[in-house]
Amino acid sequence: MNKLYIFLKYFFIVVWTVFVVAPFLWALTTSFKDFQSVNGGVTYIPWVDFEPNLEGWKVLIKSPAKGGVDIIEPYFNSMFVTCTASLISIILGTLSAYALSRYTFKAGFVKNNDITFFFISQRIMPPIVLSIPFFLFLSSINLLDSLTGLIVVYIVLLMPIAVWIMVDFFNKVPREIDETALIDGCNPYQAFLKVVLPNSIPGLIVAGMFCIIFGWIDFFFAFILTFTEVQLLPVKIVALNSSVTPWWSLSASALVSVAPLIIVAFIVERYLSKGNLSGAIK
Amino acid sequence: MDLVANNLSYKPDEQYHLNEVSFNFKEGNLYTILGRTLSGKTTLLKTIAGLLTPDSGEIKFEGKNFLKVPVWERNVAMVYQQFINYPHLNVFENIAFPLKQRKIDQEVINEKVMDALKSVGLLGYEKRKIQELSGGQQQRVSLARSLVKNAKILLLDEPLVNLDYKLREQLREEFKNLFSKGLADETILIYSTTDPRETMELNGEVIVLDEGKVLQVGPAKEIFENPNSLKVAEISNDPPMNIIEAKILDNHIRFEGIDVEAPQHLSKLTEDGLKIGLRSSDIELGENGHEFEVELAEISGSETLLHLKRGDTKIIVSIEEVLNFKIHDKVKINFKIDRAYAFHADGKLASSPFGDLNG
Numbered sequence: 001m002n003k004l005y006i007f008l009k010y011f012f013i014v015v016w017t018v019f020v021v022a023p024f025l026w027a028l029t030t031s032f033k034d035f036q037s038v039n040g041g042v043t044y045i046p047w048v049d050f051e052p053n054l055e056g057w058k059v060l061i062k063s064p065a066k067g068g069v070d071i072i073e074p075y076f077n078s079m080f081v082t083c084t085a086s087l088i089s090i091i092l093g094t095l096s097a098y099a100l101s102r103y104t105f106k107a108g109f110v111k112n113n114d115i116t117f118f119f120i121s122q123r124i125m126p127p128i129v130l131s132i133p134f135f136l137f138l139s140s141i142n143l144l145d146s147l148t149g150l151i152v153v154y155i156v157l158l159m160p161i162a163v164w165i166m167v168d169f170f171n172k173v174p175r176e177i178d179e180t181a182l183i184d185g186c187n188p189y190q191a192f193l194k195v196v197l198p199n200s201i202p203g204l205i206v207a208g209m210f211c212i213i214f215g216w217i218d219f220f221f222a223f224i225l226t227f228t229e230v231q232l233l234p235v236k237i238v239a240l241n242s243s244v245t246p247w248w249s250l251s252a253s254a255l256v257s258v259a260p261l262i263i264v265a266f267i268v269e270r271y272l273s274k275g276n277l278s279g280a281i282k
Numbered sequence: 283m284d285l286v287a288n289n290l291s292y293k294p295d296e297q298y299h300l301n302e303v304s305f306n307f308k309e310g311n312l313y314t315i316l317g318r319t320l321s322g323k324t325t326l327l328k329t330i331a332g333l334l335t336p337d338s339g340e341i342k343f344e345g346k347n348f349l350k351v352p353v354w355e356r357n358v359a360m361v362y363q364q365f366i367n368y369p370h371l372n373v374f375e376n377i378a379f380p381l382k383q384r385k386i387d388q389e390v391i392n393e394k395v396m397d398a399l400k401s402v403g404l405l406g407y408e409k410r411k412i413q414e415l416s417g418g419q420q421q422r423v424s425l426a427r428s429l430v431k432n433a434k435i436l437l438l439d440e441p442l443v444n445l446d447y448k449l450r451e452q453l454r455e456e457f458k459n460l461f462s463k464g465l466a467d468e469t470i471l472i473y474s475t476t477d478p479r480e481t482m483e484l485n486g487e488v489i490v491l492d493e494g495k496v497l498q499v500g501p502a503k504e505i506f507e508n509p510n511s512l513k514v515a516e517i518s519n520d521p522p523m524n525i526i527e528a529k530i531l532d533n534h535i536r537f538e539g540i541d542v543e544a545p546q547h548l549s550k551l552t553e554d555g556l557k558i559g560l561r562s563s564d565i566e567l568g569e570n571g572h573e574f575e576v577e578l579a580e581i582s583g584s585e586t587l588l589h590l591k592r593g594d595t596k597i598i599v600s601i602e603e604v605l606n607f608k609i610h611d612k613v614k615i616n617f618k619i620d621r622a623y624a625f626h627a628d629g630k631l632a633s634s635p636f637g638d639l640n641g
Contacts, residue, residue: 176366179333182353183360184427185383198370 024255031056031251038247056248059240060256071236071253078222078233079260081147082215085154089211090204092155093162098192100163101170102178116167119160127157127220138225145229153221158211165210169203170196205268213261233257283344284308285330285435285470290339292325292494299325300336301494309434310467312486314502315474318517322494323474327437330472331358343435356435359428363440365420367412373399373423374408380431398426401460418449429460438473442480447583454480478520482506490514507636512629515559521587523623524565524597526558535619538593540572545620547633555627562587562600564618571614579607588613 029044032052043049062068096119099105100112134153135144143149173196181191197204222232237253240246285307292300299322307313315323328334330341332353341348348356359380367376377398381391399405402422412420421441428436441457442450461471461484475481481488481502488505490497497517498510509515509523516522528537533549535542535558548558574590574597581587581604588599588607599615607613624632 174364174366176362176364177368179328179331179353180360180362180366180368182333183331183356183358184380184431185354187352187354190383195368195370199368 027251027254030247031249031255033248056246056250056252059246059249060253069236069240069249071233071256074231074233074236075256077147077230078216081150081154081232082212085151085158085215086208086211088151089155089158089162090208093159093207094166094197094200094204096159097163097166098170098196100167102175116163119163122156122160123164131220131224134221135224144225145227147230149225150222150230150232153225154215154218157218157221158215161210161214162207165207166200166203169200169206173199205271209264209268212264216257216261283434283468284342285348286342287330288340288342290326290329290336290341292322292329292334292336298322298494300329300339303339303491303494303496305489305496305499307470307472309470312461312471312473312484314481314484314486314488315472315491316476316478316481316488316505316517317474317491318476321491323491324439325494326491327360327439327472327474330435331360331437332356357431357433358435358437359431359433360437361421361424361428361439361441363443365417365424365444367420367423367427369412371412372408373404373410373412373415376412376423377427377430380427394430395426398430401429402426403456418445418453421445421453425457425460432469434468434470436469436471438471440475441473443476454483458484478506478518481518488518490517492517508631508634509623510631512557512559512625515623515625515631519561521562521598521600523559523561525625526560526595526597528556528558529554530556530624535622538595540592542617542619545622545635547635547637548622548624551624551632553626556632557625557627559623559625560597560617560619561621562598564621565597565599565615566618567599567601568614568616571616573612573614576607576609576611576613578609579605590615 025044029046030038032046032054033043033050034053034055037043037050040050046052059068060071063070100116105112105115138144138149138153141149143152177199178191178196181195182188186194217234218232219234219238222235223238226232226235234257237250237257240249240253285305287303287305290300290303291298301322303322303326305313315326317323325334329336330348332348332351335349368379371379374395377395378391381394386394395408396405399408402425404419404422404426407415407419412423415423421444425438425441428438442453445453471486473484473486485502487499488502489499490505492513498505498514505514505518509518512525516525526537528535530536530544530548530551533544535544535548537558572592574592576588577591577596578589579586580589584602584604586601586603586605586607588601590597590599590613621635623634626632
């Protein structure tokens with residue numbers, strides 16, 4: 001019975017690992033192939049099955065004049081927009097969430113829960129509904145096709161996530177901790193910064209991760225609100241596609257674009273497994 | 283300086299949490315707020331701390347309108363019934379927190395924190411994380427943090443209620459010692475509890491609170507000997523005082539077919555609807571006693587609590603030893619009737635064995 005259990009456990013772990021890792025392996029090998037290798041039947045092992053070359057990767061950094069797509073600038077654009085928008089969203093979202101968690105607001109029939117729902121409802125709305133308003137809004141303040149404009153739009157998209165996660169998190173931090181800080185001589189701002197925030201780091205990390213992921217992978221708004229001046233990575237990757245699908249460079253760009261997320265995940269995972277985050281609040 | 287409150291009322295919902303509460307707390311004294319859960323004890327302490335603003339009434343301290351002073355400038359300290367510490371700081375940093383907030387020299391802080399650690403018996407624990415401590419130790423840290431500030435007003439909100447029996451006894455003893463020698467002369471100590479024994483042991487001035495209203499104020503001994511009403515008699519005894527509906531006729535107390543000679547302090551009462559109050563410890567098992575049926579027998583610590591019934595009368599007897607009874611057993615009991623209280627039909631105290639009713 002016990003042996004069967006262990007067998008089944010490892011069996012499912014192996015199946016799941018294959019399921020998760022296989023696409024990456026496929027992309028990795030494909031990125032080193034050329035036209036012949038891709039279309040010449042199923043091959044996996046470099047130097048045995050096929051002769052690897054760097055063409056797929058070179059296309060990514062070559063300038064368009066030389067037949068490449070040059071994703072370096074869009075890559076840094078994407079990073080800058082995602083990080084800036086995430087940071088601002090976390091700061092504003094955390095402050096709003098703390099206020100919603102600790103203070104009572106009332107304006108007519110609108111109460112705390114309604115305000116929280118208003119934030120979340122921004123995510124429930126299909127993005128396409130927002131496309132025209134955003135377009136008109138950005139064009140009216142001359143921020144179309146600019147990094148600033150994209151950051152503004154991404155804050156609108158990401159802040160609800162931060163508010164949503166942090167309200168829930170602050171509700172779990174006992175109010176008595178804030179009260180004790182007040183009694184110990186902190187004003188409300190100090191109580192928030194010195195006591196509540198240090199105990200909310202797990203929540204901040206989770207909210208931060210979600211913001212970064214959603215910001216990084218957004219294609220829709222990056223596509224609609226930019227033209228020539230500014231381009232973000234997801235849009236550039238799609239532009240790779242032509243009448244003959246260049247699987248090698250698509251694979252390479254997919255790996256490049258997913259790399260930052262994998263790095264973030266590994267860092268957070270290490271931090272989590274140290275036990276620094278769990279059990280901070282009993 | 284005295285802490286004076288006038289007619290504090292707080293009614294956030296349907297029920298009063300505080301109902302016209304007034305008091306005059308003098309410096310250097312210990313005050314115990316005794317009341318059941320939800321009687322308004324925590325509300326009162328939070329109001330004094332400044333965490334709640336009452337709907338009406340005023341608090342004066344050091345010649346100032348205390349309600350206008352924000353919490354962080356009030357120089358109060360508070361220990362909660364939950365063990366509240368800062369989870370991200372270690373023991374030392376926790377206790378040093380209020381001092382750092384005042385921007386005191388690091389050397390002075392070190393000295394004071396070490397003193398506080400010593401007085402709560404946690405020397406050697408200063409590097410520990412809060413999560414690595416037991417409940418009792420966490421509460422000691424909490425207490426040390428409130429002692430280290432030399433606050434003028436020290437509030438303790440049922441600090442022992444979440445601890446197990448043994449630890450509670452031990453900490454209660456330590457608290458008593460700390461309070462008697464460790465506090466500055468000008469500190470006002472306010473301690474809330476649901477436990478009458480704790481109240482008697484702390485032996486301070488007692489405020490009995492129920493549904494936000496002050497029922498009686500007086501020294502612990504006075505509350506114990508002369509509870510001014512049925513409610514106070516119930517709240518200030520654990521288990522609650524037995525209340526028996528009885529008639530006094532011809533110098534005899536009669537109920538459920540039992541006939542006992544009335545002691546002198548009860549003999550003159552003849553009115554209808556009289557209620558006799560008798561502590562569970564003032565009833566004892568005896569061969570020639572009155573027969574009652576056992577409804578439930580519970581053993582708590584080293585004593586046995588017998589829930590007895592005869593007709594419609596239910597009483598609780600506490601016996602200072604561990605005895606085994608079965609449900610429906612018949613037992614015989616005697617009343618120490620000279621220690622009985624009598625209450626009027628409206629609940630006011632009519633007569634007490636300790637006599638001397640001041641009005």
